[in-house]
Amino acid sequence: MRLQGKVALITGGGGTIGGAQARLFAQEGAAVAVADLFPEKARAVAQEIVARGGRAMALKLEVRSAAEWQAAMAATEQAFGPITILCNNAGANFRTSFDDHIEEMWRTILDTILTGSFLGIKAVVPAMRRAGGGVIVNLGSLASIRPGPGSPGYAAAKMGLVRLTCCAALAYAREHQARFLHELQELLRIPSVSTAPQHAADVARAAHWLAAHLEALGLRARVEAGSRHPLVLAEWMGAPGRPTVLCYGHFDVQPPDPVDLWRTPPFDPVVDGDVLYARGASDDKGQLFVHLKAVEAILRTAGRLPVNLKVLLEGEEEIGSPTLATYVPRRRRRLACDAALVSDGALFAPDLPTLVTGLRGLLYTEIEVRGAQRDLHSGQFGGAAPNAVGAAAQIVAALKDRRGRIRVPGFYRRVQDPTPAERDAWARLPFDEAAFLAALGTDVAPGEAGVPLLERLWVRPTLDVHGIAGGFTAEGMKTVIPARAVAKVSMRLVPDQDPGRIFRRFARFVQRQAPPGVRVEVRHLASTPPVVTSPDAPAARAAARALEETFGRPPVYVREGGSIPVVAAFVRALKVPAVLMGFGLPDDNLHAPNEKFALRNFARGIDATIRFFHHYGHG
Amino acid sequence: MRLQGKVALITGGGGTIGGAQARLFAQEGAAVAVADLFPEKARAVAQEIVARGGRAMALKLEVRSAAEWQAAMAATEQAFGPITILCNNAGANFRTSFDDHIEEMWRTILDTILTGSFLGIKAVVPAMRRAGGGVIVNLGSLASIRPGPGSPGYAAAKMGLVRLTCCAALAYAREHQARFLHELQELLRIPSVSTAPQHAADVARAAHWLAAHLEALGLRARVEAGSRHPLVLAEWMGAPGRPTVLCYGHFDVQPPDPVDLWRTPPFDPVVDGDVLYARGASDDKGQLFVHLKAVEAILRTAGRLPVNLKVLLEGEEEIGSPTLATYVPRRRRRLACDAALVSDGALFAPDLPTLVTGLRGLLYTEIEVRGAQRDLHSGQFGGAAPNAVGAAAQIVAALKDRRGRIRVPGFYRRVQDPTPAERDAWARLPFDEAAFLAALGTDVAPGEAGVPLLERLWVRPTLDVHGIAGGFTAEGMKTVIPARAVAKVSMRLVPDQDPGRIFRRFARFVQRQAPPGVRVEVRHLASTPPVVTSPDAPAARAAARALEETFGRPPVYVREGGSIPVVAAFVRALKVPAVLMGFGLPDDNLHAPNEKFALRNFARGIDATIRFFHHYGHG
Structure with a gap:
């Protein structure tokens, strides 16, 4: 009875798929409003449900009419209370050749599938807000993923619906941004310094806080013991046939020392303009929270994720990931996935979306x-x-x-030498060698004679x-x-x-x-072995699309000179590409006083992650 | 009135020198027994003294007769109490050519000067022992130092008397060996660790103990402030025309750590067989005490030293001699001398007398x-x-x-390369290269290719x-x-x-x-500049003789690889040769637990130092 107390409105509820949904929802305890353009079809389904002891009503609903939506909403709310589940299931199709597909057909299909869903969402969201939340399920179709020569309107409309779903998640994220920030501040208040024995309980507290948070989002989560601090594992595997993403992050932080150089208390997060100051704001609580809030935005709007998801959060990154070094290879099957998503880095420059395609070993x-x-x-x-x-x-x-x-x-x-394309791209990066040297406090950057500086840092x-x-x-x-x-x-x-x-x-x-x-x-x-991810890997392409849509410009592909043992373990043991998509800034004061995270990038990160899941899931 | 309460017996007291002595002694408060082969001469002097208010008596004494010695002793003791000063002043001479020097003359001279003095010493020593000490003055003569063609007996006898004086000092030293050891143990009980601030008072205590000790020996001594710990300066300048020796030593010690590796408490000196165990036993309290006890033995037997003496003791050697580095050059005049004597080292091998002729800088x-x-x-x-x-x-x-x-x-x-003679001598030294390597725990002693090991250690x-x-x-x-x-x-x-x-x-x-x-x-x-002393310097020759007489074999001349800044300062600032005559053993555990000093070498050191002063003073 997973839907006890819920009120669902199902469009196209008299049809094959819609009817099946209605019966299943009722069986799980929901009160169901079975809506259909053809009221007798709706009535048959509703009567069947009531006969079996469920709660149901039938409604006539032309989804293309905003007025009918209002009426259907009012009737449902009067009978059962505010709607918390909307299934946009009503559709129309005409299987013809392209030449025979007349404008009337095209309009009917688009109006029913796309406009109807849009009008439905518009209609229910105010009620859902009043009810404190809700779920909207837009029914997709394989036709949108693998379009054929027939039914051009249907393929276009269903694909449009997919995008509409993504838009809804993005809109949700924007709407809830303030709450997201409050929640992140709560997490940042836990002084989970992994290297300090006196903070061991705080690291554990952060783990349990996150596990509870993931459970509340609808994932199955648990806390597992690590060699010094616990791990948090969670998953949502409700998208069979779709790729699986492993989201990695860490909830432990560096010590705040020297504390007297902080302008605000390190574990009392302060927002100043667009900037959030706190230990862990960027490294990595703020960035792992980006993943969680993207998942929330999708689940709270679409009810399901476009990909399967595994979440692996550790509390030992700042002490060298002693557990994961062996855990990842040993739990190959449990962690099996198609790509690893890591947001524990920075943009190459402000407003410049960045994908890291390689790490040195x-x-x-x-x-x-x-x-x-x-x-x-x-x-x-x-x-x-x-x-x-x-x-x-x-x-x-x-x-x-x-x-x-x-x-x-x-x-x-x-x-391996970089490709000519990589060399060209790197030469165009906004990299100021003089500023780099000035930051080091030297006149020369010694190293291999004759090799450009960025190459020496990244691929030599x-x-x-x-x-x-x-x-x-x-x-x-x-x-x-x-x-x-x-x-x-x-x-x-x-x-x-x-x-x-x-x-x-x-x-x-x-x-x-x-x-x-x-x-x-x-x-x-x-x-730690070196790691390289091809920009052509599907997950990398999805990430690039997501970043381009979010930032309005295509990402730059860079390397990193450092080594991340856990990423190397994902690549080596799980044999998957790593998508290294960070949202920090180069001057975020990681491991230093006054660590910060730009709220602009917190929001962009959530947007980009929603889009990444969307593009990767919908191929 | 420096001789108040003393009882002096002066042989030849009716003569010019003896009479002058008698009058001077009486003037300083001594009761004087004026003894002479010719009683009327003695009586005249005694009467003159009494007439001036002094205490004197006349005795007839044929110094060649042991029986007359006993009688003179008894009479003097009965009149004034036990004799504490004996002046062997009686002499005889016949100025002739060698050919005219008949046996009778020879025997008279030798019997009077040498045998007479010997019999006198034999006679008074028991009384002096009872009195707790005394002084015996044997009158020398320039004739023994610069013999001429005439008066062969006189020259021989006076030279014999010089040697007899030396023998008396050596005998004294042997007799008082047990007390010397007790005194040294008292000094060793002061934990004068110069590097430890909590022991600063102990370092000062050792300084004052030594100054008092030197004063008691008859030197003028004082304690001067150094940059962290005091210096002790003392001098005895009663031998005008004779060379001046600067005796250097240090009374501070290394910390005893690690204390738990000591078999006996580091500051509670323990004698086990021939060995004295204590921190500082060899480095350098035991060895500086050698100098002091040699001085005592000479002053207590001959009443005067054959050389002028300056003593410079520091309490900062183990912290790098911060005061002396500048003190020596600045006090050039005060420290002016003809040779510096340093006993802060070791024999090259047990029973092998050793002179160090060079130090590296x-x-x-x-x-x-x-x-x-x-x-x-x-x-x-x-x-x-x-x-x-x-x-x-x-x-x-x-x-x-x-x-x-x-x-x-x-x-x-x-x-500078070593001379062929030095190379030959070093090649004959009992140096076991395999044992040296074994002690280091290596198979090879790396260094300059083609250079013999001892040369690499000493002169390269x-x-x-x-x-x-x-x-x-x-x-x-x-x-x-x-x-x-x-x-x-x-x-x-x-x-x-x-x-x-x-x-x-x-x-x-x-x-x-x-x-x-x-x-x-x-x-x-x-x-610190390098230092080299020629074995031909008079002080070095005197030291070599002293060592040969003491050990029964001539010394080896070696170098040392280390640097002693204060020695370099003596050589550079005072422009004198340094006599580096150490009596420790290579395995004395300097700066380590269970530091030790062989009592055999403590005694040999005193003997050799007595002889060194003797030979250096008598040229």
Whole structure:
């Protein structure tokens, strides 16, 4: 009895599909107004329902007439109370060849299917608002997805209905924007700092808040234990035959330190003009909330999603996703999908819609050098003792040549160059190299000689030493010959470099650089493969359409120099493309004081996500 | 009235020198027994003293007769109480040519001067012991230092008397060894850890303990404020025309940590067999105490030192001698001397007397590398950002070539090779290279290719990096591109390298190694010039004789790889040779738990120091 207490009006309720709907809704407890252009057909269905103990009434309704809509609404409301479910089911069709399809046919079909649905929606929305919500189901057809040579009006009208559905969701989102913001502020008030043990309960609280929120939207949600903080999983699988989208986000945040540099309290969200200030506003509570509110807007208007949906939210992103690294490969079947949607990034520039098509991989190593058994005095032993820090410096220095090329043999063997089209597109990006350098505080951006800067950042592999531990590094002087040193060295990898293969080459090369008197150990600490998504993947094309419709201009395709292990896991373990569609801005102060999120982009994100689901689902 | 209450017996007291002594002693308050082979001469002097209000008696004494000595002793003791001052002044001489010097003359002279003094000492020592101490003055003569062709017996006898004096001091030292040890233990109980602020009062306490001790020995001593802890200065300048020795030592100690690895409490000295365990036992309280006890043994037997003495003790050695670095050059006149004696080291091997003839210098620098304005994320910026730690590693690696040679242009220009004699001597040293390597825990002792190991440690300049600060060096992973790195690099310098000149060459070379995108600053933190002392310097020869007499074998001449700034200051500012005569052992656990000092070497040190003063003073 899933519809107990609901009041449904079903147009075309005397027909085959409409009648079936009416009977099913009544069976689930709804009071049903069976409306049809032919009242006797409606009456037969209503009588059958009442005979079986259900609640039903019959109505004559010409959906092309606004006046008849008003009458039908009034009669239904009088009998059962305000309508909370509208099924726009009434249709018309004339199967003819294109040449035989006369204007009269065309108008009848369009007026019935499209205009009728539009008038119905207009008629019921005020009542639904009064009732605090409702569901409008517009019946689509395969004819709109796979149009044939016959019935051109029908295909056009049904496709129009699909778009109308999308418009309704967008209108809903706009209407409820203020409430969405209030809800997001509630989530932002939970100080879910994953790295701070004293905030563990807050991270869990955020998880349960989100699970409850997803349940309220109509998804099946649950909280699962992670290695330190819980995961939230939810799904809506009511679109058989349609693609499945895995929405990923994280509800944990960075610590707010240094707190005294915040102009407003980090966990007391403040709106100033178009900007929302709070820790997590952009990274990533604000952006995961974009997905949730897009889902709400569609479900509250169309009653169903155009795609199947799996939601995976974690509370450990800011501590390196320790659970998901193994969870994703192990739960391949549970997470099976056709595309992963991740909104945890930024536009390349304000108002410039952006799709990230690739991430670099990461190979993080530790080189341990051991010389003498203990630290030695440089006066007593200098000249005859191995110096572990010196050896580490030699090894690190040997890793690159003077032109910035990495000297590990075979390192570049599988590196893919960008396409000429990518190079052209990147050259046109609004990228100010001088401003970039000024931000770094240097005159030159050193790196591989002869390679453009954006390519060096996005599609060239790199190597960096992060620090060398060992010996004496405090203030002042100590004349110690260090017995042990540990250098932290990582490489960013690009398609098609394989982290395992590169590690073996790297370790061999490092061993060969060891000077006499020291023993070297090379340890693999972590690796993430590089990721690339084709802009031609259907999900990527749907995202591009959604962004273009939302921003009024086609997206730019960029890469990112960083690595997102969980995205790499989706791509590698689930073998699906990742749609990386972020709505932050480059200056959103992620991980810094005064994190912010532009409300303009919060709204655009919801719009674009509604459209993405729509285009991806309707192919 | 410096001799109030003393009882002096003066042989030859009726003669010119003896009479003068008697009158002077009486004038200073002593009761004087004027003894002479000719009683009337003695009587005249005694009467004159009594007439002036002094206390005196005359005795007939044939110093060649033990029986007469006993009688003179008894008479004196009966009249005035036990003798506390004995002046062996009685002499005999016959100025003839060698040929005319008949046996009778020879025997008379030797019996009077040498045997007489010997018998006198034998006679008075028991009484002096009963009295708790005393002074024996044996009168020397220039004839023993600069013998001429005439008076061979006199020259021989007076020289023999000098040696007898030395023997008496050595005997005294042996006799009082147990007390010396007790006194040293008292000093060792003061936890004078100079680096620990909570022990500042203990360092001061040790200073005052030593000043009082030096005063009690008969030196003029005082405590002066240093930059963190006081200095102790003392002097005895009663040997005009004789050389002046500056004795240096330090009474501060290293912290005892890790305390739990000590088998006995670090500040509760324990003797186990021949070994004294305590923090500071060897470094340097035990060894500075060697000097003090040698001084005591001489002053308590001969009444005067054969050299002038300045004592400089500091409480800041273990924190880098911050006061003395400037104090020594500024107090050139006050510290003026002919040689510096430093016993703050070790024998090359057990039972192998060792003189250190050279110390390496030190040039300690800090290289600061700055890249971007702040640490950057290696994903976002890797490939286009300067890496300060990477640049520091490149610079450090560029400082030496593959054969271990330092690449700074002109670095080796003024390096002096050891002499063939030094090389031969070092090749014969009991140096076990395999054991050296085993102690280090390595298979090879890397360094300059083709240079013998001891030369690399002693007479070759070296360069070591002590640590590189910057970036991320903790456990785990952080993908930071460090904006700043500081490398600590020091060089050990050898004669005749000049620290200032080498620093300028080094800084220029480092600047040239800086890769694009970083700014480099090279800072001079400290420097100490190298030091070398010729084994032919008179003080070095005296030390060598002293060591040979004490150990029964000539010393080995070695170098030390380390640098002692205060020694360099003595050599540079005071322009004197440094006698580096240490009595520790290579395994004395300096700066480590269970520091120890062999009592055998404590005694040998005192003996050798007595002999050093003796030989150096008597030329």
